[in-house]
Amino acid sequence: MTLFAKDVAPLETVRAWRAQPTEFDPLEHEAYCDNGMVTYWREDGSTAGLRCPVCDYLANFTRLRERMLAAGIGSIYLDKDWDSLAPVPPFPHLQAVCARLDEVILQGHSLLLHGESGQGKTQAAVLIAKEAIKRGYSVAVENLGQLSIQVMDAIKGIGEDTMGSTVRRLQQVDLLVLDDLGAGEGESLGIERRLAYLILEGRQKMQRPTVATTNLELHELGEMLGARTLQRLEPLKVIRVNHGTNFRLQGGKSAWDE
Secondary structure, eight states, X not given: OOSSOOOOBOHHHHHHHHHXXXXXXXXXXXXXXXXXEEEEEOTTSXXXXXXXXXXXXXXXXXXXXXHHHHTTOOGGGTTOOGGGSOSOTTHXXXXXXXXXXXXXXXXXXXXXXXXXXXXXXXXXXXXXXHHHHHTTOOEXXXXXXXXXXXXXXXXXXXXXXXXXXXXXXXXXXXXXXXXXXXXXXXXXXXXXXXXXXXXXXXXXXXXXXXXXXXXXXXXXXXXXXXXXXXXXXXSEEEEEOOOSOOGGGXXXXXXXXX
């Protein structure tokens, strides 16, 4: 309940909010918005009401971020976009493909990005995932090495993510991102191999695409996960990310600097 009546907004303000809801003056918004509704002056001098474009944008923005977090996208990537990556191959190409992502998802074509650490593979994969979420698709972003540890915990009775439940969940999403394939070690590696095969086999049968990243060379990944598992990514586009820039070592002032 509003204690004081809100001002009637100028028509120009409402038009500006509709055109660019991100560009608003908080004080102006406070003056005109009444619990998500705005009264404004029409051209004939009468008044009318409408849902606040700014509030609608902020609500949609919040829901979108919640969906991204629920999909497994780390908070570090929530505000990242393609401009956050240097315009070096293959990023402009991947950005262009995102413009027709519906076609990629419907055809079930997968993507493997491989190359040295710090080349932007994970961020590119996450940006593809974010675009899919914006388009209304179900998405999961996972690290198989971490999942294998969770499955091991469930086997030992100290976790809930069984192999069966994990496989079913990741088979069902419209787009799956598997980050850092082949990073498992020791006891978890065997589980990672099994998870990868079962998940990818199910997705291949249902023609659901997967975007995967790895720091390994293709022959190394094949040796670690098995050629039979990698075949379950087909139809597959393989892109080597080798632009020579390590984004993790680039400048930027540290909070520890003087």
